[in-house]
Amino acid sequence: MDNNHGYFFKIATSCNEFERIHQLNYQTFSEEIPQHEKNELKKLVDPFHHENTYIICIKDDELIGMVAVRDNRPFSLDRKIGAIEESLPIIVNRPCEVRLLAVKKEFRNGRVFVGLAQFLAQYCLEKGYDVAVISGTVRQLKLYNQMGFQPFAQLTGTEEALFQPMYLTKETFEASLAGRILHPAIPFLPGPVQISDGVRAALMGRPYSHRTKGFREKLHRIRDLLCDLTNSQYVQVLLGSGTLANEVVAAQLSLIKGRGLILANGEFGTRIVEQAQRQGLSFDVLEKEWGQAFLKEEIVEKLSNKSTWIWAVHSETSTGMLNDLTLLKRIAEEYGLKLCLDCISSIGAVELDLSGVFLATGVSGKALRAFTGLSFVFHHHQVAPSPALPKYIDLGVYMVTDSIPFSHSSNFIEALLVAVENMTSETYRKISETHQWLRNNLKHSGYHLITSNENNSPMILTIALPKAVSSYEIGRVLHYNGYLLHFESEYLRQRNWMQIACIGDYSTATLEKMTNLLYQVVTYELKQLQASTSKLPNEGAQLGRKVTLIK
Template identity: 65%
Template sequence: MRENHDYFFKIADRPAEFTQIHELNYHTFSEEIPQHPKNLEKKLIDSFHEENTYIICLKQEEVIGMIAIRAQRPFSLDRKIGPVEESLPFTIQKPCEIRLLAVKIDYRQGRVFLGLVQFLIKYCLKNGYDIALISGTVRQLKLYGQMGFQPFAMLTGAIEASYQPMYLTKETFEASIAGRLLRPPTAFLPGPVSISDEVRAAFDKDPYSHRSAFFKDKMDHVKEQLCRLVDCRYTQVLLGTGTLANDLVAAQLSLETGRGVILTNGEFGSRLVEQAQRAGLDFDVLDKEWGLPFSHEEIAACITDETAWIWAVHSETSTGMLNKLNILKAVAQEHQLKLCLDCISSIGAVDLDLSGVFLATGVSGKALKSYTGLSFVFHHHKVAPSPLLPTYLDLGTYAEKESIPFSQSSNLVEALLTAINSVTQERLAKIAAIHQSIRQKLSKYGFQLITAEENSSPIIVTVPLPKTTPSSTVGELLYCNGYLLHYESEYLRQQNWIQIACIEDYSKEQIEKMAYLFHQAYKSWCQAPKIMVQ
C-alpha cells in the first residue's frame, strides 16, 4: 500500500491520542518555538485543553499532525488584540478559533498540513462557523498564505516567538493554492453519477422543439437503442423519475383481472408495495428479510388460481441484492403470469434480457450515466390508451403519441442517446470487476456484507455496522477524508448500513484507499471511549 494511504484524519477521542497531542504540543511550542518553558515531562497541556476539539493526522497509531478548534469566547486572540471583530474589515456571525497547528518535522512536505486544513474547512462548515481565526507563527507565513489564511491586525508575542493574527474563510481557502489543489471528494454513490464530457456536450446543445420532426427522429433513435440494450420490442420514454415509471406500471396493472404477487426483500420492493396500494391493486406480498434471495419454491408457493401477475425489483440497491431473473421468468412462464420488473438500477450495469417480461422500468441516470430526468417503461405488447387512467399515467397514451404526448426535453434526450452508446460489454465487465475488487478489499478488513457473492448486484455493496457504531458518524469521517459513501438515505440510517457504489471508473488506488479509510474510520470509532474526551 502506498505511503499516503497511511494518513488518516480524525477528531481525537482516545487517551493515547491526547498523550501524543501534549507531546507534540511541547515539542513544537516549547522546544522548536520557545513560546512556553521546557519541563522534564516533555508534555505541554494547552490552557484551553478542556474546550478544544483536536483534528489530528494519524500514521498508523502515531499522531503526526494536529490543529485545535474552540468556539468559546474570549478567544486567546481576543486577549491579545481585543475583540477580534474590531480588527476585521467585515462582519462575522459565528467565529471559531484554531490554534496549535503543528506537524512533526519529518512530515512537513505539505500533504499533512493540507489534509488538516481540508478537514478543518469541512468541520467548520458542518458546524456553521463562518470564519476561523489563528495566531500564525511568522516562521510559516508563506505556508499559511498558501492555505488561504489572511493576515490582519498587529503582530503578537515576543520577538523570538512572534505571531500574526490571521483568518480563514471558505472563500479565502477556495482562492488559495491549497484550495485550487483540492479535488472534489471521490464519490462511491449510486447517484448522482459523474457525467462524461461527451454526454455534457450533448446536453449543452441548443434546445429545440419536441414537436419538430428532428426531435421525433431523435426520440425514435433513443427508443431503438434502449430496446436493443435490453432485448425488448417497445419502450416509452417519460419526462420524470423512476417513481413515475413504476406508477405507470401500477396503473397498467389496475386494468388487469386477477390478483398479483409483489416480492420484497429490500427498500425498493417495499416501495412497489406502497405504489400498488395507492393504485388500489389487489395483491399478496412475499416479504423476506432484507438481503435474502427468493427461491423458485418460495415464489411458486405464493401463486394461487387467482394470481395473474408478479412484480419485483431486479437489482435491489438497498441491500446490493440481484434477484435472479431466470427464476422470476421461470415461475411466470410455468404459471402463465405477467412478470413486471423494476430495472431502474440494473439497466446499464448488467447484461439485461427482458424477453418474456410484461412491463419493466428504467431511468436515464444511475448506471446509464446520463442526467436524471427521463424514465422508461419497456413492453412487448401493443398498448392502447385507457379512459380509466389519468392521462399522465396512461402507458397507452405514450405509445399512441410515440413517447411525445406532452413536453419533452431535447437536452435530456440528446444526452441519453450519447450515454446509451457507451454501454458496452467491456463496460459491464469493468463494473463487475470493480464490484469484485471492492468486496475483496472490504472482506480483507473483516467487514461483513449484506448479500452473498452469488446473489450480489454489481452496482453496489452494502455493509452493515454494529448499532454501537453509527453509520452517519463513519460516513462523515470518510467525507472529511475525501471519500463520499452512501449513508444518508433514511432507510440506510434506520438499518445502520453504509453502501459503496461500483458504477464509476475507479482506479485500483482509489478502491484501496477508500477501503483503508473505511476501515480506519470504523476502527477509530470502535476504539473510542464511551465518554469522549474533548
C-alpha cells in the same frame, strides 16, 4: 485529498485521542513555542477544550497533527485585538476561529499541513462558516499562506512568541496551494455517479423546444437504443425519477382484474409495496430477510387462483442482491402471470433481457451514468390511454404521443443520448471486474458482505460493519479523505451498513487506495475502542486481527 502517504484525517471523538491532543498541544505550545509554562504532566489542556472541534491527522495509529475549530464568541483573537469584524478587510456573517495548528516535527513536510487545511476548508463550508480566523506564529507565515490564510491587523503575543492574525475564506483557500491541489472526492455511490466529460458537455448545451423535429429524432434514437439494450419492443421516457416510473406501473396494474404478488427482500421491494398500497391494488406480499434469495417453492406457495400479476425488484440496491430474473420469468410463464420488474439499478449494470416481462422500469442515472431526471417504462404491448388514471401516470398517454405528452428537457435528452451511445459490452465487463476485485479484497480483509457470491449484483457491495464502530462515522471520515461511499440512507444507518457502488470508471490504483483507507480507518477505530475497554468486542476481533491484502 490524496491518501498516498498513509495519512488520514478525521474529527477527534475518543478519550484516547483527546489525551494525545493535550500532549501534542504541550509539545508545541509549551516546549517548542514558549507560549505556555511547562508542567510535569507534559499535557496542556486548552481553555476552550469543551467547545473545540479537533481535526486530527493519523499515521500508523499515531496522532501526528491537529487543528481546532470553534464558533463561540468571544474568540481568543477578539480578546487580543478587539472584535475581529473591525479589523477584517471583508464583511463576515458567520465566522469561526481556528486554533492549535500543530504537527509533530518529524512530519512537517507540508503534506500534513495541506491535508489539515483541506479538511478544515471542507468542514467550514459544511458548517456554513464564511471566514475562519487564526493567530499564526510568525515562524510559519509561508506555510499559513500556502494553506490560504491572509494576514490582517497587528501582531500579538510576546517577543519570544509573536503571532499574526490571519483569515481564511473559500476564495483565499481555492487560490492557495492547498486549494489548487485538492481533488474532487471520488464517488462510489449508486447515484449520483461519475459523469463523463461528453455527457456533461451535452447537458450544458443550449436548450431547445421538445416540439421540434430535432428533439423527436433524438428521443426516437434513445428509445431505439434502450430497446436494443433490454430486448424490449417499446419504451416510454418520462421526465421524473424512478419513483414516477414505478407509479406508472402501479397505475397500469390497477386496470387489471385479479390479485397480485409483490416480492420484497430489501428497501426497494418495501417501497413497491407502499406504492401498491397507495394505488389501492389488491395483492399479497412475500417478504424475506434482506439479502436472502427467493425460492421457487416460496413464490408458488404464495400464489392463488386469483393471482394475475407479480412485481419484484431485479437489482435490490439496499443489499446488493440480484434477484433471479430467469426464475421469475419462468414462474410467470408457467402460471400465466404478468411480470413487472423494477430494473432501476440493473439497467446498464448487467445485460438485461426483458422479453417475457410485462412492464419494467429504469432511470437515466445510476449505471447508465447520465444525469438523474429521466425514467423509463419498458413494455411489449400496445397501451391505450385510460380516463380512469391521472394523466401524468397514464402509460397510454405517453405511448400515443411518442413519449412527449408534456414538456420535456432537451438537455437531459442530449446527455442521455451520449451516455447510452457509450454503452458497450466493455461497460458490463468493467463493472463486473470492479465488483469482483472489491469483493475478493473485502472478503480477504475480514468484512462481512450481505449477499452471497451466487446472488450478488455487480452494481454494488454491502458491508455490515461491527456494531462497535459506526458506519455513518466511518463513511464521513472517508468522505473527508476523498472517497464518497454510500452510508447516509436511513435504512443503512439502522443496520450499520455501508455500500460501495461499482458503476464508476475506477483504476486499480484508486480501488487499492480506497480499500486501504477503509481498512485503515475501521481498524484504527476498533483499536481506539480496545484502548478504552482493554479488549475488542467479539464481533470485531476477527476484523481487527486481519491483515490487509494491499500493501
